[in-house]
Amino acid sequence: MSSVSTTVKMRCPGCGQESEQLVYRHIDAVAEPELKARVLSGELFLHTCPSCGRKSLITFPVIYRDEHLLACLSDRSIAVEGLEGVSGRLVADIGSLIEKVKIFNAGLDDVPLEFCKFVTRQELGKDVDLKFLRLDGADNDIIFTYPEGGQMQMLAVGFNNYEDCRAIVARNPEITNGLSGLVRVDREWTEQFLR
Ligand SMILES: [Zn+2]
Structure with a gap:
């Protein structure tokens, strides 16, 4: 191509x-x-x-x-x-x-990152649409953005949260088993494993 x-x-x-x-x-x-x-x-x-x-x-x-x-x-x-x-x-x-x-x-995987968003939303206590912006600082903080009150808010999450989610994904092969071909990995896709 x-x-x-x-x-x-x-x-x-x-x-x-x-x-x-x-x-x-x-x-x-x-x-x-x-x-x-x-x-x-x-x-x-x-x-x-x-x-x-x-x-x-x-x-x-x-x-x-x-x-x-x-x-x-x-x-x-x-x-x-x-x-x-x-x-x-x-x-x-x-x-x-x-x-x-x-x-x-950024060298990340979107599957654990979507789980990381789920955890972050729960900790925030807000139903917001988080988007990954970048890794930041020496500790590779994960920077998310979300719209609120007509403005873009930024939120830093420790990289250990991403690592925890990566470990959860690795322990649950049913999550990644369906990842062949083109897959829509988004909030809805993630939540099917969290019900
Ligand atoms: Zn014009």
Whole structure:
């Protein structure tokens, strides 16, 4: 697989100006590592209106691939080749795609991380949508973000919490047994094991 892009016309939701935009259908970050940086920053999925400067999200189905991850943003079930040796993930939106790339790029595994989110939500006592941002500091604190009151909140969680979840996942093979092909590893997926 190599990167595939097309040019589409996008209409600015602000001023209505139409302009051309390069849209990636396949992102091969193994062949083109510079694309990974543009995914991590989110820039690859932002359209900037040449007339008024307004930025809007480019939401097209896309397949992303790097050394550890093959992530597919699609509303349909699709067949994908090249899943040997990588984690295959289905994602529902661009934000989730970028988060998966961040998680694997940090050397983490999204399965224990989703369990770590569950524990963190319980400790917070709030039903919030946690997203992984980065590892931080000498102790590799896990930084999550979540929206609250119209703002993004940041939360640091000790790396030992992630290690505890990784140990739980390792002790319960039924969790990882179903991880073949493309799997949507998200909050709902995680909670099926916690009922
Ligand atoms: Zn505009």
